[in-house]
Amino acid sequence: SANQNVRTGRSGSVSSPPVEHNTAEKIDVNPPKGTRDFPPDDMRLRTWLFHNFREVSKQFGFEEVDFPVLESEALYIRKAGEEIRDQLYCFEDRGNRRVALRPELTPSLARLVIQKGKSVSLPLKWFAIGQCWRYERMTRGRRREHYQWNMDIIGVPDVTAEAELISSIITFFKRIGLTASDVGFKVSSRKVLQEVLRCYSVPEDMFGRVCIIIDKIGKIPMDDIRKDLQSADMSEVAIEELLQVLSLKSLAKLEEKLGASGEALSDLKQLFSLAEKYGYSEWLQFDASIVRGLAYYTGIVFEGFDREGKLRAICGGGRYDRLLSTFGGDDLPACGFGFGDAVIVELLKERGLLPELNLQVENIVCSLDQELQGAASAVATILREKGQSVDLVLENKPLKWVFKRAARINARRLILVGNAEWQKGMVNVKTLSTGEQLEIKIDELE
Numbered sequence: 247s248a249n250q251n252v253r254t255g256r257s258g259s260v261s262s263p264p265v266e267h268n269t270a271e272k273i274d275v276n277p278p279k280g281t282r283d284f285p286p287d288d289m290r291l292r293t294w295l296f297h298n299f300r301e302v303s304k305q306f307g308f309e310e311v312d313f314p315v316l317e318s319e320a321l322y323i324r325k326a327g328e329e330i331r332d333q334l335y336c337f338e339d340r341g342n343r344r345v346a347l348r349p350e351l352t353p354s355l356a357r358l359v360i361q362k363g364k365s366v367s368l369p370l371k372w373f374a375i376g377q378c379w380r381y382e383r384m385t386r387g388r389r390r391e392h393y394q395w396n397m398d399i400i401g402v403p404d405v406t407a408e409a410e411l412i413s414s415i416i417t418f419f420k421r422i423g424l425t426a427s428d429v430g431f432k433v434s435s436r437k438v439l440q441e442v443l444r445c446y447s448v449p450e451d452m453f454g455r456v457c458i459i460i461d462k463i464g465k466i467p468m469d470d471i472r473k474d475l476q477s478a479d480m481s482e483v484a485i486e487e488l489l490q491v492l493s494l495k496s497l498a499k500l501e502e503k504l505g506a507s508g509e510a511l512s513d514l515k516q517l518f519s520l521a522e523k524y525g526y527s528e529w530l531q532f533d534a535s536i537v538r539g540l541a542y543y544t545g546i547v548f549e550g551f552d553r554e555g556k557l558r559a560i561c562g563g564g565r566y567d568r569l570l571s572t573f574g575g576d577d578l579p580a581c582g583f584g585f586g587d588a589v590i591v592e593l594l595k596e597r598g599l600l601p602e603l604n605l606q607v608e609n610i611v612c613s614l615d616q617e618l619q620g621a622a623s624a625v626a627t628i629l630r631e632k633g634q635s636v637d638l639v640l641e642n643k644p645l646k647w648v649f650k651r652a653a654r655i656n657a658r659r660l661i662l663v664g665n666a667e668w669q670k671g672m673v674n675v676k677t678l679s680t681g682e683q684l685e686i687k688i689d690e691l692e
């Protein structure tokens with residue numbers, strides 16, 4: 247029975263000779279600045295988050311894709327003065343190639359779409375979860391890597407695509423317990439900006455640069471914003487008019503400003519009408535100041551925000567109909583979003599919504615006698631072949647130690663392989679929650 251041959255003392259193996267005092271210089275055991283390890287607790291949370299990303303992506307009929315974390319630097323060389331360009335984690339490899347750790351996933355996706363060319367049928371609905379990098383001087387102590395969930399729809403010119411993407415993010419929020427009173431989406435269109443710039447005959451090639459400047463509103467002083475806009479060939483009058491339009495928060499006011507004929511207004515009206523049909527109107531608000539910080543957006547842009555206003559944007563995305571042609575491919579209508587793994591966890595902590603995730607192993611199997619170690623591994627195999635998880639005790643340990651470990655790994659059952667039982671082809675099964683003990687035939691284990 248379980249008390250037979252109760253183990254005493256420490257491991258029964260012959261102790262190895264004492265290790266000389268280690269004289270090697272101790273390496274820094276922390277991960278590189280701005281990066282993270284994922285020990286089991288953190289890895290369980292990350293796995294839980296990614297599982298929810300994947301479940302929603304599948305629910306919306308998207309296919310998973312991935313790309314190398316290392317890409318040609320050329321994918322990210324855009325002249326609009328984006329922060330993501332200033333912080334590119336780039337270097338020259340041993341083949342003298344300029345390469346970069348990807349700062350985002352969209353350019354890789356565009357590259358793969360061009361590579362696939364006519365061999366893929368449209369629309370494409372692809373999603374990816376990938377680690378992205380930036381090299382930021384640690385003065386701000388911010389991270390240099392994060393994981394991003396992306397969903398993209400390629401080949402659909404209508405805002406039905408943007409409405410579908412926003413619906414997928416809302417589905418994700420609801421899945422993890424967030425509601426429209428916790429988070430919302432600020433929505434606008436870069437065509438608003440375009441229509442204003444055209445009125446003041448600002449050159450088209452200034453568009454991306456002006457967007458990046460506008461995206462810095464609230465992050466740098468307004469005087470610097472004005473100076474930057476002047477350097478982008480904008481007159482004083484044009485700048486004042488632009489800033490005035492960007493402060494608009496109602497579509498009616500926007501219509502007064504821009505008239506009803508422009509694409510910006512019709513896109514936004516259609517999006518808000520679709521939101522009504524999806525049943526997620528309460529999650530959206532028009533905010534003309536939203537432009538997002540990537541130069542390639544061309545139409546609707548949106549970002550998820552926490553209504554308490556304590557955190558940075560949770561996610562963001564929009565339409566980028568011209569990205570493929572910047573890589574020499576044929577343009578295809580495209581839209582997508584990126585959703586990082588950092589702000590959402592801060593938000594869940596704030597809202598007390600972090601899930602309880604513990605290691606759960608169904609069985610811990612232990613031999614009561616050193617000669618029965620082989621028998622214990624046979625029992626473990628039988629259980630595993632039935633699809634059960636087993637933590638097999640691998641050393642000669644006292645029972646007290648085994649019970650402690652069983653509690654730590656949350657085992658449901660303790661299977662003891664003892665001599666007397668084994669002779670009868672049986673094992674001792676203890677249900678740890680109730681203490682119930684049974685002798686069970688090995689071939690009847692389940």
Ligand SMILES: OCc1cccc(Br)n1
Pocket residue numbers: 349350378379380389390391392586
């Ligand atoms: O959100 C911009 C970004 C890009 C790469 C890595 C990190 Br951390 N953050």
